[in-house]
Every structure is written in structure tokens, then in C-alpha cells.
Amino acid sequence: MGGRWFDRCMPQRIEDHAIIGDCYSAALVDRAGTIDWACLPRFDSPSTFAALLGDEHDGHWTLRPTDAEARAERHYAPDSLVLRTVWTTATGVVEVTEFMPIDAHRASIVRRVRGLRGSVDLRQTLRIRFDYARALPWVRQVGDDDGPALLATAGPDSVLVRGSRFHADDHRHVADATVHDGDVIDTVLTWYPSHREPPEPLDVDQALTRTIDWWHDWSGKTQVEGPYADATRQSLLFLRAMTHAETGGVVAAVTTSLPEDPGGERNWDYRYVWLRDASLALASLIAHGYQDEAKHWRRWLLRAIAGDPADVQIMYGIAGERELPERELDELPGYLGSKPVRIGNGAYTQYQGDVFGEVLAALHDARELGLEENADSWALQRALLGYVEQHWKEPDNGIWEMRGPRRSFTHSRAMIWAAFDRGVAAVEEFGLEGPVDRWRQLRDAVRAEIDEHGWNAERGAFRQHYDTDEVDASLLVLPQIGYCKADDPRMLGTVAAIEHDLRVGDDGLILRYRTSSGFDGLRGSEHPFLACSFWLVEQYAASGRIEDAERLMDVLVGAANDVGMLSEEIDVATGHHIGNTPQALSHLTLVSASDAINRARGKAAGHRTRVSQRDGSTRSVTGEGEQAGTPA
Known part of the structure; x- marks a missing residue:
């Protein structure tokens, strides 16, 4: 892949964050494309990502172009907390839409990438660390007919990540993709109690429409x-x-x-x-x-x-x-x-x-x-x-x-x-x-x-x-x-x-x-x-x-x-x-x-x-x- 990748060592400033939420819990996304704080499934639950209070080893989920010079502009979709970030690189432009589905009866974070122009090399890095980074999960591939999936479990917590193919890389997981004009890639992270069966896949189109409509109605x-x-x-x-x-x-x-x-x-x-x-x-x-x-x-x-x-x-x-x-x-x-x-x-x-x-x-x-x-x-x-x-x-x-x-x-x-x-x-x-x-x-x-x-x-x-x-x-x-x-x-x-x-x-x-x-x-x-x-x-x-x-x-x-x-x-x-x-x-x-x-x-x-x-x-x-x- 082209471009350079860097794994951010420290969180960005407090003011660099935007909130997404489902009225049960919330996640903070920074300007660098990193979710470095999320407590699932409730606001006061132990954290799943806690890099905000430490560094990337304490849990984070980064999605951004590999081009270190990429420029980002972001905003909420009107009258909602659906966050949209447009990344511009030397080779193309992509839009990342991030939200937590409303009324989905699950604790999920959705990150949708849509190619707008040219082509852009993207990388996702994922470090799941439950219980305020004190629990290193057992992570394994569990893909099926619905596509690739990654399952992380520790104690009472499980997280299932669907939609992108991750591979292990030194206590983290990485997914690479090249996004062309018109391409859409959805990655959905869902928390659920580890003693239960994994939830069914989320219909992202339906969830996005329902979430935007709910915020608009409110x-x-x-x-x-x-x-x-x-x-x-x-x-x-x-x-x-x-x-x-x-x-x-x-x-x-x-x-x-x-x-x-x-x-x-x-x-x-x-x-x-x-x-x-x-x-x-x-x-x-x-x-x-x-x-x-x-x-x-x-x-x-x-x-x-x-x-x-x-x-x-x-x-x-x-x-x-x-x-x-x-x-x-x-x-x-x-x-x-x-x-x-x-x-x-x-x-x-x-x-x-x-x-x-x-x-x-x-x-x-x-x-x-x-x-x-x-x-x-x-x-x-x-x-x-x-x-x-x-x-x-x-x-x-x-x-x-x-x-x-x-x-x-x-x-x-x-x-x-x-x-x-x-x-x-x-x-x-x-x-x-x-x-x-x-x-x-x-x-x-x-x-x-x-x-x-x-x-x-x-x-x-x-x-x-x-x-x-x-x-x-x-x-x-x-x-x-x-x-x-x-x-x-x-x-x-x-x-x-x-x-x-x-x-x-x-x-x-x-x-x-x-x-x-x-x-x-x-x-x-x-x-x-x-x-x-x-x-x-x-x-x-x-x-x-x-x-x-x-x-x-x-x-x-x-x-x-x-x-x-x-x-x-x-x-x-x-x-x-x-x-x-x-x-x-x-x-x-x-x-x-x-x-x-x-x-x-x-x-x-x-x-x-x-x-x-x-x-x-x-x-x-x-x-x-x-x-x-x-x-x-």
C-alpha cells in the first residue's frame, strides 16, 4: 500500500473530540480518526477503549488514510449526532460516517467509508481492552456466510467486529483497504454479554436512516x-x-x-x-x-x-x-x-x-x-x-x-x-x-x-x-x-x-x-x-x-x-x-x-x-x- 502509517502514541486534546451516542452510552472520536474513549453498554460501564486516559495500548479504534498528510473536515449531519468526516489525500477523497444506532437494542458503533473521488488507501487499527485496559481479551476470527468477523472476549464482555477483514499485528488487529470512487465499506463493532450468543448482523442502511430520522424528529x-x-x-x-x-x-x-x-x-x-x-x-x-x-x-x-x-x-x-x-x-x-x-x-x-x-x-x-x-x-x-x-x-x-x-x-x-x-x-x-x-x-x-x-x-x-x-x-x-x-x-x-x-x-x-x-x-x-x-x-x-x-x-x-x-x-x-x-x-x-x-x-x-x-x-x-x- 502507498503512503505512510503512524500509530498515534498519545490522545489528542480534549477539544479535538466529537461525541457519538445512542442515548445509552457514548464514544468520543478525535480529529485523527480515532475512537479513544468508549464505555459499553452504559455511560458508566468499564471502558472498552481508554486511550484518552493513557495511550494506544489502553484501547482504541483508528480509521484513517495511510497518507500522513491527509486533511480532515468534519461535521454532524444536520440536527443529529451522526458524524461525517471528509478525508482529502493526494490521490482521492473519502467520507467516513460514524454513529451509534438508535433503537437497535444493541451497543454498536458503525463506521461507514464511502469513496467520493479517486482512490484512497485506508488502515484500521483496533486494540480492544476491557475494564479500563485491565483485561486483555482473547481475540479470534469467526467469519461466516455474512463475511469476515473478529470476536474479542474477556470475562463478562464480548465485542464482535463485522465487515472488515482484520489480521493480528503485535497485540492489535489491522485491516487495510483501498477505497475507490463509489465504494462503500461498513465496519460494525457490537458489544454483548459474553454468556450470550452473538447478535445478528446489523442492516447498516436501515440503521443509518432510522438513526438520522430519530434525531431529526427529536x-x-x-x-x-x-x-x-x-x-x-x-x-x-x-x-x-x-x-x-x-x-x-x-x-x-x-x-x-x-x-x-x-x-x-x-x-x-x-x-x-x-x-x-x-x-x-x-x-x-x-x-x-x-x-x-x-x-x-x-x-x-x-x-x-x-x-x-x-x-x-x-x-x-x-x-x-x-x-x-x-x-x-x-x-x-x-x-x-x-x-x-x-x-x-x-x-x-x-x-x-x-x-x-x-x-x-x-x-x-x-x-x-x-x-x-x-x-x-x-x-x-x-x-x-x-x-x-x-x-x-x-x-x-x-x-x-x-x-x-x-x-x-x-x-x-x-x-x-x-x-x-x-x-x-x-x-x-x-x-x-x-x-x-x-x-x-x-x-x-x-x-x-x-x-x-x-x-x-x-x-x-x-x-x-x-x-x-x-x-x-x-x-x-x-x-x-x-x-x-x-x-x-x-x-x-x-x-x-x-x-x-x-x-x-x-x-x-x-x-x-x-x-x-x-x-x-x-x-x-x-x-x-x-x-x-x-x-x-x-x-x-x-x-x-x-x-x-x-x-x-x-x-x-x-x-x-x-x-x-x-x-x-x-x-x-x-x-x-x-x-x-x-x-x-x-x-x-x-x-x-x-x-x-x-x-x-x-x-x-x-x-x-x-x-x-x-x-x-x-x-x-x-x-x-x-x-x-x-x-x-
């Missing part, structure tokens, strides 16, 4: 407008891909241990479902026309938190599992050498008082936006409020899951205020039963405490927690929950302090908090947190700084990679993505920030929000182009 329900409609629509697609089709749980990301501080220890497993993301997802789905999906997600939420309110966790497994023990994998060297690599997440044992407010606020938003309440769901909410009544004064680990001592975080206290506030509103506005006088008194008591201890009069800003003069980007949420108006002088002072203390670089991106204070219990630092910067966009838009909002929004949307994906953080010096990807919270807050700009520009009609009154009460309003937090 995307067609999206109600999006304004200057950031494309980014919003793409974010909603990513969020749907990260939502488990059966359980309704939305994972925070499809990866684990992509570092917040490359080379450091801030490496976490995000393949679980956070109640905080649940709150944002519920409101976003309803606001953009996805009532059925919102109902599905609410059912997940109610199942997960059912039982004793004292047992409510900040996160759960995809089906609501409660045990997520954290451990380190010494076998994987980590992304760019960032160790430890972790699976599980020990933060599930933390107490974070803010989750009660987030859950109750989300369920109240669902009521306001048309989802009918039922007796069981309201009974559960009353039980949560009863628990909060008894424990609201307890310090917690805060929204950022501090691994240091518990504190009285102002954001957490404000979310406790929101919990009581939504309880009051449920009775007053929807006629539900509950001890409204007690909830109103407790709401006022929480507000009084925050005003006394969470407010730094000398600096003119809210505090991160009661024992510091530091600020925190989570304070930007206060107007969003109705605690105060966006143009409240206290909020404007807090924004000024955040801009002074937390802004990094010239583009206006902000940190979550200053890690230099050292109280989070971890070594190292981190980069601007994208969700916080989107919160700042929303604050700017709601307080009349619309030009600042759009300027910062342009920076944030511009930080997405070529297919629109955002990770958790960004390195402002290099533009590299940092942290797990795609990050649900980044995309959720992008949607919310886009909506806020539309409201400020008068482009979003009928939006409902809660606005704070001077006496601390709130009310719901509906109107044309309202600013969030501003009375109509």
Missing part, C-alpha cells in the same frame, strides 16, 4: 430563537445524547478523570447524575418544547430521591443507584499524565444543603410551566421540606463539593431559602396543602441570617461563606432563584467583586472561586469554569448590561470546538478545553444564558420567572421580553 420539537439559536440547539442535542433512554438520568459528562488541573489531582468521575443538573435540565426541556422528556426526567428524579429525606444525595447512578464508591486505577497513566484516574465519586456521601432548594425549585418550575402535580410527588416534596425544617442550619460542603471542612455557604443558604419559598408558592399559587405559615416564617428567618452573615457590608458584596471575605461565582445564581433582583445594589456590588477577584484574562471568563485560599482541601489550581461565565452572561442580561452579556456570550460560544462541544473549563492562555466532556452543566447554562439574552432583547414571549419583592416574598409573572428578576 430536534424538530426544539423551540429556539435568537442570535445563539444554533449553539442552543446543538447543546440540547448533546444533552439528549447524555440522557439515558430508559431511566431518564442525565449524566454530567461521558468521561472520567479529565483533569481540571492538568498534571494535578483534580480528576473526577462525572458519569453520574447530579440533582443540580437535574434542576436545570428539567426547566430547559420544558421551556424548549420537550414536555415528554421533562416528564421522563421528573420520574427519574422522584424515584431517585424517594424514601427517607435524610438519605437524599447530591448525585446518583444512572438508574438511581446510591452507592458510587470512589477508587483509583493505577493501571492507567491518566490524560497527559494526570493522576490519579478515578472511577466512582466519593462526593456522593457529602451533605450539600443547596440540593433541596434545587430539587424543589425545579419541581415548582415544572408546575409553573404546565406539568401536572400528583399526590405522590407533592407528598415527597413535603417530606423534603420537613427535613429541611429540621436541618437548615447545618453547614455543608457547598455546590463545589469542597473536600475541606463544612461551612455555611451563602449559596447553599440561599437555596434553602428557595426551598421554603417554593413551598409557600405551591400552597399560595397552586392550592396544594402544607404548613404555609411555618414555611413563610422559616423563609424569612433564612433571609435574615443571610443578610446578617452572608453580606459583607464593608466590601459591598455577598460572601462565599460566613467566615470569609472571599466571593464565589455561585452567588450569581441569587437573582435566578428570586432571592434578589439582578439590579439590586447588593447584587451589583457582588458582580463587581467577582469581576475583580475571579476574572481571568481579557475575555471576561471567571473562576468558580480562588483556589489560592486553600480551603477546598485540594492541591493545585484550576481554570475558568464555563458554567459560571454563562451565569455571568445571564446576570449581565438581566441587569441591563446587554452589550456585555453578548460580548461574553460570543467568547463562550466561540470556545466550543468545531462540532459545538464544551468541556468543564477552558485554558484562556491556550484555548484548550479542560475537564470532563461534553459537560452537561456547561451546555445547560449556555441554553439558559441564550434565553436570558433573548428575554433582554424582547425576543422570548411568555417566559415565566419568579421575582423577589422587597418584603422577601416572590410572585410569578408572565410577559413579553421580561428581564429575569425584574418586576413586570
